[in-house]
Amino acid sequence: MAERQVIIKDLECDTENGVMMLNFSRGQFRLRDRGDIVLSEEAGQLSGLRTGDYCITHSLDEHRELTWTVKVCVDPxxxxxxxxxxxxxxxxxxxxxxxxxxxxxxxxxxxxxxxxxxxxxxxxxxxxxxxxxxxxxxxxxxxxxxxxxxxxxxxxxxxxxxxxxxxxxxxxxxxxxxxxxxxxxxxxxxxxxxxxSPMEQHQRLCSEKVCVRKCCAMGEIMDNYLHSCVPSSAAEFAPLMNTEYNRVIGQPICDYFTAITDFQLSPVTGHLATCNTTLPPSDYCIDMFSDRDGNISNAILKQFGYLSAFFWLSVLCFDVWRIFRSLNNRLRPPRPIPPYIYHIYAWSGPFVICSVTLGLQYVVADDVPWLIKPHLGQYKCWFGAGMEQLVFFYLHIAILLFANCLFIGHTYWIKRKMDGSLAALRGNKNGNGEKTAPVVHSKRNYYSEFKTKFLLLALMSSCWVADVLSWQIPPPELWALTDILNTLQGFFIFVISTEQNYVVRIFNVFQSYDVVLTSVR
CATH class of the missing domain: 2.170.180 (Methuselah ectodomain, domain 2)
Structure with missing residues (x-):
C-alpha cells in the first residue's frame, strides 16, 4: 500500500441535514490504497458502500489485542x-x-x-x-x-x-x-x-449526405498498444473530398473488424475501397494510428542523441579548460589524454542513462510507490509528464550545463589573466627594439588558436542553453536568433577552422622568410 498522510481529527457529521453517523467494527470494512474505505458484507445492507468521510479509532479489546472501529458519515x-x-x-x-x-x-x-x-x-x-x-x-x-x-x-x-x-x-x-x-x-x-446509438447517429448523418467515419474524437489518435484513443497534438483529420461531408465519430458498426493500411478513400462517395471489397462508412473508420513500440524506440533514440550532444559539449569544455589551465604563464600544453577516453565517457554516459530508462519502462513496480517510470510513448514519442521529463532528461542536461558553465567561467578568468601577463606576445619586437624570436611567434599562434576555440565553445554553449530554455519558455519566436546560430554551428566551425589554417600557413611562410633573411645577413 502506498504511503498516505494521516490526519488526526474527530469526525463531525451534519446530522441536521440528513447525514447519518454510523459505526463499524473490525471486519466490517477495509481500507483501500486510494485512501477511502469500503464496507464489507458483515456491515449489512450497506455492504459495498464507498466513502472518504470517516475516522478510525484504535483500542484494545477484552483480550488486550489491538482492534479498531470506524465512524462514517453517510450522506443522503x-x-x-x-x-x-x-x-x-x-x-x-x-x-x-x-x-x-x-x-x-x-x-x-x-x-x-x-x-x-x-x-x-x-x-x-x-x-x-x-x-x-x-x-x-x-x-x-x-x-x-x-x-x-x-x-x-x-x-x-x-x-x-x-x-x-x-x-x-x-x-x-x-x-x-x-x-x-x-x-x-x-x-x-x-x-x-x-x-x-451508433446506428441512429449513422442514419441521421449519412442518410442524405456523404460522410466519413473517424475512429477517435477530434484531437485524439488510435494507440495500437492500448487499443484505445489517446490525446495527440498530431491528430489532424482532413481527408481530401470533392464534396461536403459529415464527420462521424466512432468505431465501425459491425461485430468484427481489423486494421488495414492498403486502402483508398473515395472523394465522392466516402466509401473505402480495399483490394477485394468496398466498404460504406458504417463498416469502417479511419484515423492516425500510433505504434507504441515505435514511439518508445523513437523516444530512446531522441534521448540518446540529445544526451550525446551535451556529453560531447562537456568534453570540449573540459578539454579547452584543461589546456588553458595548464598553459598559464608557461605556455606548455598538458599531457594529452587518449581520444578513446573521451569516446568512452561521451558514448557510455548516454548509453547507461538510456538503458536505465528503457529498463524502468517495462519494470512492474506497483509495490514501489516512490519509483518514477518514464512512461515513454504514452501520449507521444517522448516522456509522459513533467516529472518524468525532469528525472530522465532535463536533470542530466542541467548537471552537464552547470559543469560546462563552471569550465567556461574558469577558462575565461584564466584567459583574462593570460591577456594581462602576455602582452609581449602581441608585438613583433621586444622591449629592446629587437625582433621577437620565432618561438615567441609560435607561442602567440598557439595561444591565439586556443583563444579562438574558447570563444567558439562559449558561443556553442550559450546557444545550447538558449535552446533548452526555449523548450519551456514560450513563444518560440523569442528564440529565433539563438536557433539560427545553433543551426549554423557547423558553418561557423568550418569558417573559423579554414581561416585559422590559412593564418597559420601565412605565418609559417613569413617565419621561413625571416629565417632566410637572418641567415643571409
Missing part, C-alpha cells in the same frame, strides 16, 4: 428529478401526472451490488436538455439500468449492448430521474439520458 442520496412534484415526463415534456412522493428510486450501495433501502433521500429539480442527441428513456431494471452510490455522487449505470462500450456510466448532471405512480400503488422509475 441526492437525486436529480426531471420534473417538479406532481409532474412526469411525456414526449420529453413535463406534464401533470401521479408521482410517488417522496421520489425514492432503488439505489445500490456500490456499483455492483443490489439495491438497498436508504433511510433518507433528498431530491432536487434538474431538467435535462438534449441539443444534438435525442433523449432516451431507460427504465430502472436491476443489473441493466440502475442507480448506485459513488464517492463522486450518484451514478447511473447502463448495460448498453448497442454501444461501443458495454457499460455506460453517467454522473449528475448528465441524467435525471422520473417517476410515476401505478394503479396498484407501486411506483415505476426511469432515467432520462441524452443518447444516440
Amino acid at each position: 442520496q441526492n437525486i436529480p428529478r426531471c420534473c417538479p412534484p406532481g409532474q412526469a415526463m411525456k414526449d420529453n415534456v413535463c406534464r401533470p401526472a401521479r408521482t410517488p412522493e417522496p421520489l425514492a428510486p432503488p439505489i445500490s450501495a456500490d456499483p455492483y451490488g443490489p439495491a438497498v433501502s436508504w433511510p433518507h433521500i433528498k431530491t432536487y429539480e434538474k431538467p435535462l436538455h438534449c441539443s444534438v442527441e435525442p433523449m432516451k428513456d431507460l427504465p430502472l431494471i436491476p443489473r441493466v439500468s440502475y442507480l448506485a452510490s459513488h464517492t463522486r455522487g450518484l451514478v447511473h449505470i447502463w448495460n448498453a449492448e448497442e454501444t461501443d462500450y458495454k457499460f455506460q456510466y453517467r454522473f449528475d448532471p448528465k441524467f435525471c430521474v422520473d417517476g410515476r405512480q401505478n394503479l396498484d400503488g407501486s411506483a415505476s422509475y426511469s432515467v432520462k439520458v441524452c443518447f444516440e
